[in-house]
Each structure stands twice: as structure tokens, then as C-alpha cells.
Amino acid sequence: MKKLWSQTLQFLEALHRGNIKNKMQVYTFISLFISLFLIIESYLFTNLGLEPRYILSLLIVLLSAWFGGIGPGIFATLLAGIATYYFLLDPRGSFMIGENFDDLMYLFIFLIEGTLIVMVIELHRKADRKRSEFLGTISHELKNPLTAIKAYAQLISRFAKKKKETTITEFAERIDKQVNHVSEMVNYMLDITKVETGQLIYRDEIFVASDLVKEVVKDQQVITDTHTIHFTSLTDKTVMGDRYRIGQVIINLISNAVKYSPHAKEVIVQVVGKQNGVQISVKDFGIGIREKDRNKMFQPFFRADNVKRAQGTGIGLYISSQIVVRHKGKLWFDSEEGKGSTFYLWLPAATD
Ligand code: ADP
Numbered sequence: 116m117k118k119l120w121s122q123t124l125q126f127l128e129a130l131h132r133g134n135i136k137n138k139m140q141v142y143t144f145i146s147l148f149i150s151l152f153l154i155i156e157s158y159l160f161t162n163l164g165l166e167p168r169y170i171l172s173l174l175i176v177l178l179s180a181w182f183g184g185i186g187p188g189i190f191a192t193l194l195a196g197i198a199t200y201y202f203l204l205d206p207r208g209s210f211m212i213g214e215n216f217d218d219l220m221y222l223f224i225f226l227i228e229g230t231l232i233v234m235v236i237e238l239h240r241k242a243d244r245k246r247s248e249f250l251g252t253i254s255h256e257l258k259n260p261l262t263a264i265k266a267y268a269q270l271i272s273r274f275a276k277k278k279k280e281t282t283i284t285e286f287a288e289r290i291d292k293q294v295n296h297v298s299e300m301v302n303y304m305l306d307i308t309k310v311e312t313g314q315l316i317y318r319d320e321i322f323v324a325s326d327l328v329k330e331v332v333k334d335q336q337v338i339t340d341t342h343t344i345h346f347t348s349l350t351d352k353t354v355m356g357d358r359y360r361i362g363q364v365i366i367n368l369i370s371n372a373v374k375y376s377p378h379a380k381e382v383i384v385q386v387v388g389k390q391n392g393v394q395i396s397v398k399d400f401g402i403g404i405r406e407k408d409r410n411k412m413f414q415p416f417f418r419a420d421n422v423k424r425a426q427g428t429g430i431g432l433y434i435s436s437q438i439v440v441r442h443k444g445k446l447w448f449d450s451e452e453g454k455g456s457t458f459y460l461w462l463p464a465a466t467d
Pocket of ligand 1: 367372375399402403404412419420422426429431432433
């Protein structure tokens, strides 16, 4: 039951982002929903003597338009209108106009109301899409000047080093560091807009999971002088997915482990085979996660108050969770406040 519920939520999220390309799936889902609501309406109608008429159907129209847009919204309006008229109003099981002429009036009003709801929601979705596209364009445009600033800062630094100008070298290196930070945020912004508009493209391939983790650990160790990152692997199972995006998830977990354990010196990364898949764990001995924050960790822009002055945007785990869902994997954590956290990533093994 829990699985069905979480699959439904995943489906709705993907639908809302326009990630479900199979239209048959969308319309079958709406038809199923409408059947379910018709049964409820029929129960209220016949057993309780209530006359909800189209009230519940309006809810389906609203949900269909919200999640699926104009096509599914109009489809839900027509289907719910016709089905309610045919199955629930007298004479039942027929399209004949009964004695009660009001029924036709109700149907007419329902169709108009449904269409209006769909139009208003579509306008809202359009404005939302425009905002995301605008953010995406700005982020994209910011990339070129940032690359240029970075290149010049590095040139200045090299030039100043040659001339033994230590203050200028230091300033140029600071510019370089700040540009790295802004570039990271710009990349996150680009990714989040792509996730929200369903444009994050995945290039799937089969690869050995532990090879990727080993590479990421090596790269992260180069840029970390405060912690030693220990790596062990007990499996050479392969997984199928976008190597770059999965690498991005692992980078996020390791850099968080370092960032949120300022007083520790070690991070432990392990790869093991588990339940027909590969489990990657990243353990730190840092600030940990408070009980009250545990449900919010994968929400966009969430940052706990115990992070103090650690820099961040609160987007990394959200994007990571979206990437993991796309790969039919799981992302979760265990944590004890003040003692540390372990983040786990499980991915299904590649099949032949
Ligand atoms: P960011 O690190 O940029 O804030 P993330 O989405 O990666 O964004 O993380 C969201 C929040 O989750 C962080 O701000 C922090 O509060 C918490 N968090 C993530 N990883 C850890 C960790 N290893 N230990 C403690 N808190 C963490």
C-alpha cells in the first residue's frame, strides 16, 4: 500500500513537470480517477441521500488540470460530465433527458465551470513555466562571463606570481574562489529550472558503480585538505544510468559530509552490493540532523539552522533526490544530532 502511494506521488510529480511522455498513461490514470470518484459520488447519492452532483467531479478536473495541463483538464471535464450524467442522474444508464430538466442545466454549468477552471490553471502553469524559462536563460547567460572572469583571474594570478606580487596573487586567488562559488550556484539554478520544466536530459550507459565512486572520492580529496576520505568497495556490480548525474549526487553527499563536519577529520565512503543493486554510503562525524528537520531534508531550498555559517543553497539534496527517482533508486539517511550522519544511495543493478 505504501509502495503504491509513493509510486502514485512520483507519477503525479512527473506528470506535473511534463515528464510523462506516454499520453495513454496520463489519460488512463485520469479515467481511473474519475471512476473512483464516480463510485464515491454514487455512494453519497444512493446511500446517504446526498446530492453532491458535480462537486467531486470539479475536484478531479482541478487536479487533472493542475497536474496534467489543458488536455487532461478538458478530458476530465468532458468525461466526468458525461459519466455523471449517464450513471448517476435519472434515468440511469441512459442519455435520455429525464423528467428533471434541471439535470441538463447542472451538466451545462459543470462543463462551463470545468472549462474555466482548466483555463485559469493553464494560465498559472504558463506563468510558472515562463518564470522557470527566464531563470534558465539568465543562468545560461551568466556562464560565459563567469568563465571569462575566472580565466582572467587565473592569468592575473600567474602573472603576479612571476613578478612576486604576493598581495595581487592573493586577491586574484580570492576572485577565483568567489567565482567558483557563484558558478556552483549558477549550475544549481540551471539544474533546478531543468528539473522543474522536465528538461533535465539523461544519457544512460552501463558502468561499474564503484569505479565512479572511486573517481569522485579522488577528485573530492584533491579539493579537501581538512578531511581524509576513506574509500572501500566490496562490489563491482554495474548500474545503468547517467554517469555524470549520479556522480553529481555522490559529489553532493561527500561535499556535504565534509562541509557539515567542520570539527572532524574523516569521511567514510563505502560501496556494497545490496538487494539486487548497489548501495553507496557516505558517513560523517559532524553536526548531524535534528529530529524536527528530518522530513524536510529533500525539499528545495531547505537548510537546517544548525548549519551556522556553512555556505550553501539548500538545492543539492533536492536535485539529487530527483536524479535518484529518475534512476528508480533510493536516497535516505541515518543521523544523530551532534554525532554525525550517514547518507545512503541505492541503485538497481543493470540487467542484461
Ligand atoms: P546545501 O548544503 O547547499 O545547504 P543541500 O541540499 O545539499 O544544500 O542540503 C540541504 C540541508 O541538509 C543543508 O543545508 C543541511 O542543513 C542539511 N545537510 C545535508 N547534508 C548534511 C550532513 N551530512 N550533515 C548534516 N546536515 C546535512
